[in-house]
Amino acid sequence: MINVLENPAWHALLTGNAPLAIGSERVKFFDEEVSPFVGLVSNTTDNFTELADLLPHERVCVFIDPAQISVPAPWQVLNCVECYQMVFSGKAVKISAGEVAVVDLTDEHIPQMLALTQATNPGPFSQQTIRFGHYKGIFDGDKLVAMAGQRLTPSPYAELSAVCTHPDYLGRSYAKLLLMSQIERLLKSGGVPYLHVRHDNERAIGVYKSLGFTATRKLFFHVIKKAKT
Template structure:
């Protein structure tokens, strides 16, 4: 049986994110305004060459692999981030508190962009909301916390963009939003998972306390296509 989480971007572009997929039979990617992630059926020089032929000069992408790799020309490596992949193996806790969780829509995109720029939870662009299921918490009209999903290699769904404005930390908003996503996914037959930097011990501890388990290490390669 194929372990789709070993190559999550590729299998997400084949399955749960297929409506957002561009590319070919061996190489797939998202529109730049949706996400920088690319997926290769196999990590080969030919596939990196095909990816370069399909994308414009100086496009920055993120490629995930279980090993730290060297990328062939015309690609250059800008950064490599070592992460743990964690899969949920706990029980969902239904939210019954007074804090209102709001579905986020296109009208909220400017505030979502501002919040991610202030907190840097990972890549987030003008059309990232197309991944769907983004939810937030507001203080009046101000978005102060949010969470959503990203790579969805069925039946798995990656929880992403979990962030809280610095002025609102310590209120439990991130945990509430994260578990709201977990509850939604489990009810629909999905399996929640996420990625976290291997050295973010505080976040790893929190995720473990919520029912997530480390399953593997992955390397997120930030690559850029050189001018040709």
């Protein structure tokens, strides 16, 4: 049986994220304004060559693999980030974060979403990343101070992503509240929540474990770009 989470971007582009997929039968990717992630049916030289033929020279991409690999020419690896993949195996629980409301985020909130991710660096977030759907946030007045959403969805799994809190609002359980809101939504629809976190982010790993996530494997996020010729 294929484990779709070993190649989450490819299987997401085939299934849950198929409406956003561009490419061919062997190589798929998102519009640059949505996400840098690319998916290959397998990490062969031919498939990397096809990817290079389909994408513009200046585009930076992210390719996920269970191993740290040597990406073939014409690609060069700009960075390789080692992450844990964590899958939810607990139960939905009540999170207390005071009298705060969890608000659905829409296109009107994009400028604030971009500003918050730039201030907190939870991972790639672009002008149209909101098209993945289900982004929710917490506001202090008119100011967005925390948010979370979903990204790669290799059915029935859905990746929780862009989990971030403004530095001035840490310690108020906003991230936990938003995560549990996402978890409840997914469980009700028959989905399975999962996420990715840097292997050395001990604070975040501890938070995710406390909510019922279990680390299942390591994956390597290769940041790649076509080499100049």
